Amino acid sequence: MAQFNLEVFRFRSTAATIARALGIEPPPECRIQNGRTYLTFRRLGAARWAESQQMDLVRRAVAVTRAVLADDERRQLRKSAPKAVVVAFEDSTLVDGCPVTMRWECTVPGLGMAE
Numbered sequence: 812m813a814q815f816n817l818e819v820f821r822f823r824s825t826a827a828t829i830a831r832a833l834g835i836e837p838p839p840e841c842r843i844q845n846g847r848t849y850l851t852f853r854r855l856g857a858a859r860w861a862e863s864q865q866m867d868l869v870r871r872a873v874a875v876t877r878a879v880l881a882d883d884e885r886r887q888l889r890k891s892a893p894k895a896v897v898v899a900f901e902d903s904t905l906v907d908g909c910p911v912t913m914r915w916e917c918t919v920p921g922l923g924m925a926e
Contacts, residue, residue, distance in 0.1 A: 857900035858913040
């Protein structure tokens with residue numbers, strides 16, 4: 812059976828820096844898992860936006876994230892900068908008294924490097 816090396820690191824300070832650069836509140840959850848950077852934005856209402864608005868935020872978020880990671884003093888973050896970035900929007904609401912969570916996710920490939 813294949814052995815999985817699952818490592819997850821959360822970076823709140825990096826998420827705060829990304830959020831400030833984007834002008835978004837609250838900051839996304841920022842984690843690095845097996846080399847990929849995951850940004851999860853919650854409570855923006857973005858899961859219901861038009862696709863063009865979603866993709867505009869994805870492009871801006873990926874550019875800002877790569878710049879922030881590349882400029883970080885931590886080697887692990889700098890190494891993650893050119894790799895794939897997964898951007899997700901999660902929004903919750905009540906429908907007939909039941910909590911419903913909508914999730915929209917986009918994976919932006921790395922910059923020509925092996926994942």
